Amino acid sequence: MASSKTITVDVDGVTYTDDVEPRLLLVQYLRERLGKTGTLIGCDTTNCGACTVHLDGVSVKSCTMFAVQADGHQVTTIEGMAQNGKLAPLQEAFHQCHALQCGFCTPGMIMQSASLLKENPHPTETEIRDGLEGNLCRCTGYQNIVAAVKSVADGVQYNDSGISANVDLVEDQRAGVS
Amino acid sequence: MTATVERGGAEIGKARLRKEDAHLITGRSRYTDNMVLPGMLHLAMVRSPYAHAKITAIDVSAAKASPGVFAVLTGADVADEQGSLPNAWPVTPDQKAPNHPAIAVEEVAFSGEIVAVVIARSVAAARDAVELVDVDYEELAVVMDLEEALTDNVLAHTTLASNKSATWVFDSAEAGTGSSIADALLNSDVVVERTLYQQRLIPAFMEPRSTVVDPTGEQITMWSATQIPHILRLMLALTLGIPESKVRVIAPDVGGGFGGKLQVTPEEVITVLAARRMGKPCKFTETRSESLQVGHHGRAQVQRLKISATKEGIVTGLDVNLLADMGAYLGLITSGIPVLGAFMYNSIYKFPAYRFECNNIFTNKPWTDAYRGAGRPEATFAIERMMDELATELNMDPLELREKNWIKHSEFPFTTVAGLEYDTGNYEAATAKAVEMFDYQGLRAEQKRRRDAKETVQLGIGVSTFTEMCGLAPSRVLGSLNYAAGGWEHAQVRVLPTGNVEVVTGSSAHGQGHETAWSQLVADRLGVPFENVEVLHGDTQVSQRGLDTYGSRSLTVGGMAVLAAADKVIEKAKVIAAHLMEANEDDLEFASGAFTVKGTEHSTSFGEIAFAVFSAHNMPEGVEPNLDSEATFDPVNFSYPHGTHLAAMEVDTETGAVSVLKYVCVDDIGVVVNPMLVEGQVHGGLAQGIAQALYEEAVYDDAGTLVSGSFVDYLVPSAPDLPHYITARTTTPATSNQLGAKGVGEAGTIASTPAIVNGVLDAIRHLGVKDVKMPCTPSRVWHALQEAKTVEGVQ
Numbered sequence: 001m002a003s004s005k006t007i008t009v010d011v012d013g014v015t016y017t018d019d020v021e022p023r024l025l026l027v028q029y030l031r032e033r034l035g036k037t038g039t040l041i042g043c044d045t046t047n048c049g050a051c052t053v054h055l056d057g058v059s060v061k062s063c064t065m066f067a068v069q070a071d072g073h074q075v076t077t078i079e080g081m082a083q084n085g086k087l088a089p090l091q092e093a094f095h096q097c098h099a100l101q102c103g104f105c106t107p108g109m110i111m112q113s114a115s116l117l118k119e120n121p122h123p124t125e126t127e128i129r130d131g132l133e134g135n136l137c138r139c140t141g142y143q144n145i146v147a148a149v150k151s152v153a154d155g156v157q158y159n160d161s162g163i164s165a166n167v168d169l170v171e172d173q174r175a176g177v178s
Numbered sequence: 179m180t181a182t183v184e185r186g187g188a189e190i191g192k193a194r195l196r197k198e199d200a201h202l203i204t205g206r207s208r209y210t211d212n213m214v215l216p217g218m219l220h221l222a223m224v225r226s227p228y229a230h231a232k233i234t235a236i237d238v239s240a241a242k243a244s245p246g247v248f249a250v251l252t253g254a255d256v257a258d259e260q261g262s263l264p265n266a267w268p269v270t271p272d273q274k275a276p277n278h279p280a281i282a283v284e285e286v287a288f289s290g291e292i293v294a295v296v297i298a299r300s301v302a303a304a305r306d307a308v309e310l311v312d313v314d315y316e317e318l319a320v321v322m323d324l325e326e327a328l329t330d331n332v333l334a335h336t337t338l339a340s341n342k343s344a345t346w347v348f349d350s351a352e353a354g355t356g357s358s359i360a361d362a363l364l365n366s367d368v369v370v371e372r373t374l375y376q377q378r379l380i381p382a383f384m385e386p387r388s389t390v391v392d393p394t395g396e397q398i399t400m401w402s403a404t405q406i407p408h409i410l411r412l413m414l415a416l417t418l419g420i421p422e423s424k425v426r427v428i429a430p431d432v433g434g435g436f437g438g439k440l441q442v443t444p445e446e447v448i449t450v451l452a453a454r455r456m457g458k459p460c461k462f463t464e465t466r467s468e469s470l471q472v473g474h475h476g477r478a479q480v481q482r483l484k485i486s487a488t489k490e491g492i493v494t495g496l497d498v499n500l501l502a503d504m505g506a507y508l509g510l511i512t513s514g515i516p517v518l519g520a521f522m523y524n525s526i527y528k529f530p531a532y533r534f535e536c537n538n539i540f541t542n543k544p545w546t547d548a549y550r551g552a553g554r555p556e557a558t559f560a561i562e563r564m565m566d567e568l569a570t571e572l573n574m575d576p577l578e579l580r581e582k583n584w585i586k587h588s589e590f591p592f593t594t595v596a597g598l599e600y601d602t603g604n605y606e607a608a609t610a611k612a613v614e615m616f617d618y619q620g621l622r623a624e625q626k627r628r629r630d631a632k633e634t635v636q637l638g639i640g641v642s643t644f645t646e647m648c649g650l651a652p653s654r655v656l657g658s659l660n661y662a663a664g665g666w667e668h669a670q671v672r673v674l675p676t677g678n679v680e681v682v683t684g685s686s687a688h689g690q691g692h693e694t695a696w697s698q699l700v701a702d703r704l705g706v707p708f709e710n711v712e713v714l715h716g717d718t719q720v721s722q723r724g725l726d727t728y729g730s731r732s733l734t735v736g737g738m739a740v741l742a743a744a745d746k747v748i749e750k751a752k753v754i755a756a757h758l759m760e761a762n763e764d765d766l767e768f769a770s771g772a773f774t775v776k777g778t779e780h781s782t783s784f785g786e787i788a789f790a791v792f793s794a795h796n797m798p799e800g801v802e803p804n805l806d807s808e809a810t811f812d813p814v815n816f817s818y819p820h821g822t823h824l825a826a827m828e829v830d831t832e833t834g835a836v837s838v839l840k841y842v843c844v845d846d847i848g849v850v851v852n853p854m855l856v857e858g859q860v861h862g863g864l865a866q867g868i869a870q871a872l873y874e875e876a877v878y879d880d881a882g883t884l885v886s887g888s889f890v891d892y893l894v895p896s897a898p899d900l901p902h903y904i905t906a907r908t909t910t911p912a913t914s915n916q917l918g919a920k921g922v923g924e925a926g927t928i929a930s931t932p933a934i935v936n937g938v939l940d941a942i943r944h945l946g947v948k949d950v951k952m953p954c955t956p957s958r959v960w961h962a963l964q965e966a967k968t969v970e971g972v973q
Contacts, residue, residue: 037212038205043466047889078205102689103202104384104433129897141861142897163200
């Protein structure tokens with residue numbers, strides 16, 4: 001058994017300190033140690049994007065990072081996307097545009113889309129498709145996913161669907177989460 | 179495309195947003211691998227690196243001594259209890275099949291077959307120990323190619339005398355559904371003969387398969403990423419010799435299936451064996467590499483085809499001779515897949531003569547089984563490719579040839595040469611709409627312009643018309659084909675004291691939107707608010723009867739059971755309403771959730787009746803205080819969705835690069851419950867059909883090793899690889915169910931593959947290219963173009 005290392009990570013606005021094996025992947029740390037099972041594992045070759053999270057606000061595939069590499073950083077998962085119990089615009093758009101079926105790619109798609117829009121707030125359809133190249137979906141054929149992202153970029157305001165998001169655990173720590 | 183959410187009123191046809199989304203978009207998903215149970219142990223599989231070998235010795239001592247390992251089980255350890263994995267569709271009485279143990283005992287027949295399982299305290303510990311299991315193999319010759327397998331020079335199993343599992347034949351002259359194919363081939367003006375290849379595909383659902391088994395209660399409880407909790411429960415009981423009542427199967431959130439999770443897997447059986455042996459919950463979750471390597475595959479056929487016609491283009495007959503790759507074993511319905519296709523080769527056409535023969539062949543690969551469309555995409559591809567070849571031969575527009583041969587709207591109901599009765603259809607309407615949306619004439623003109631100008635990027639137009647036998651299926655028909663189960667579906671509608679309703683369905687949702695659609699059906703029928711309907715599924719303890727989800731059967735079979743159960747609730751409520759209102763039953767009408775005495779304002783709401791039944795203070799004499807009702811629906815016929823798909827394909831003649839310029843499809847799926855869900859199903863279906871045409875193939879080397887064993891090599895298309903789809907519908911209601919629905923899940927997949935390939939060939943046929951094997955990759959297209967140039971140079 002390899003010697004373990006102590007890490008301190010901010011995940012969705014909560015600070016965690018844990019001893020981890022160096023070989024533990026970030027996605028395993030999130031799922032198995034923190035119980036954050038919203039982030040999913042769909043492959044073992046960094047192709048599918050189901051495990052996409054934000055590291056200091058930028059999207060990364062958490063299956064291709066070790067937990068020790070997140071030491072001292074801030075991680076946002078799908079479970080930290082909603083603010084004050086209200087869905088993020090992309091979450092609402094995915095629902096309104098029927099951009100998910102089985103839902104397995106959805107967390108990664110939402111995280112990647114958020115990162116894409118941060119980098120390019122007004123993408124064309126082609127730019128959206130290219131920006132999602134690293135995220136596979138087997139259900140939707142992508143058209144509604146692209147439409148959902150486009151609608152957020154275009155500032156479409158949806159009526160509140162009434163879906164309640166997770167209650168924030170530590171609201172005051174969440175100021176830096178975007 | 180955004181749906182407006184309305185309140186109340188008729189629910190059928192409304193684009194309701196999905197009830198399923200809330201937990202999935204917020205990360206509160208309940209996939210099997212998310213589960214943790216107290217004391218849970220983890221499994222990892224030891225798999226054969228060889229495609230065919232004898233196991234001569236296994237040494238597990240080092241693995242057992244590895245940190246965190248509790249046990250290592252080999253096939254010999256569980257030989258008495260593991261049984262043989264089920265094949266529920268023996269297509270012929272003399273079908274041959276090898277014994278199929280979950281853990282191989284003496285011989286492995288494909289690369290990745292399980293030879294031992296490690297049980298440990300963590301996944302990491304289990305996987306570490308897998309490396310320490312020492313297996314001695316004696317390599318045996320492998321047979322990978324179907325034509326080669328047919329010769330029996332090399333056997334896929336040493337225990338079988340031949341690689342042939344079964345031969346299944348349908349002949350229209352013998353069946354009395356048509357005339358003789360031999361005569362047709364002999365006496366027709368034109369006969370076109372081609373051999374086409376259906377490459378091996380991998381379902382590639384996004385959620386890898388996962389199973390958790392808790393053996394600690396009176397019942398063994400299994401959570402599994404499956405499409406078929408009910409069938410799985412029965413099959414596990416039969417395979418392992420456990421009383422069925424002692425097994426409970428739950429399909430929680432399931433991340434896609436597409437037929438790929440319509441299986442009783444070795445891993446599920448092994449997880450039960452391990453959990454029972456250890457007396458503790460056990461979990462196995464496959465890696466993606468394992469999933470691609472050993473999850474069952476799809477398609478994999480050689481299609482030898484002859485089509486005959488008059489010189490005017492009237493088709494006189496079709497002869498189909500198939501080699502179907504079973505792989506190394508027969509899975510749940512492996513052998514039935516080509517047989518399902520047998521009824522669809524005549525598609526929407528009126529052939530007088532038809533013969534179909536398939537030879538089911540064993541090779542040293544994972545077994546094939548259901549994958550989106552299951553037999554019907556293969557059949558549609560064959561006939562639609564042949565119609566284009568015939569049109570080329572006769573120098574005729576491919577649409578004109580189809581129109582000459584299809585069943586006219588006025589000719590329905592129509593008994594086909596394959597013996598099915600098509601109840602309704604309107605191929606004229608769907609085609610006319612597609613042609614208009616596509617600008618068929620305009621694109622033909624553009625095609626001619628590019629050809630005349632000898633432009634580098636040529637344009638091709640791919641035509642594909644299709645119909646599908648959907649809504650599997652009338653039980654008596656399945657029985658006549660030797661399928662072991664029926665095709666009915668069950669539903670229960672429970673009325674709670676507050677008037678809220680629970681619907682229990684035997685369908686098993688995994689992304690289709692059952693909870694939303696079933697809520698709409700019940701809200702429509704009972705007049706209760708959509709929000710007040712709860713749909714329960716995927717747990718054999720809640721839903722005791724069911725035949726699960728596959729074959730676009732959910733709405734056309736499962737949905738009809740829901741409606742029938744809701745109707746029974748109304749009948750029951752009517753008796754009680756009449757009593758409460760001191761009215762005559764015949765004077766009551768039920769609408770918008772209330773019984774009203776005709777011609778008066780006197781009414782009682784459904785909620786009031788629900789509470790009156792709960793309190794039971796004032797019930798009519800001899801009537802049970804219970805509104806709950808159930809129904810089992812067994813359809814009288816399949817449903818027959820159809821459609822016309824048109825693809826404009828660009829082919830770069832210098833690089834072989836292929837792209838979709840425009841894709842238009844018009845599908846007729848009968849009456850629609852939720853157009854938003856339908857649209858989603860069409861999109862997803864198109865993506866998978868286009869993927870077969872252009873991107874995906876399971877590739878093996880000569881030793882039987884999967885070369886495309888990860889998402890790096892097996893090209894599941896991503897967003898930039900696929901076009902924007904232009905979709906529309908026509909509506910010709912089905913007559914085989916009370917709603918007139920037909921089913922939609924497989925439509926896009928079935929029709930799009932030939933549309934794309936026909937389009938690619940249409941772009942470069944004038945350059946001498948006769949065929950391109952799927953997937954039509956740039957390399958293959960480029961090579962086909964070079965070959966054509968060489969041939970032209972020689973001539």
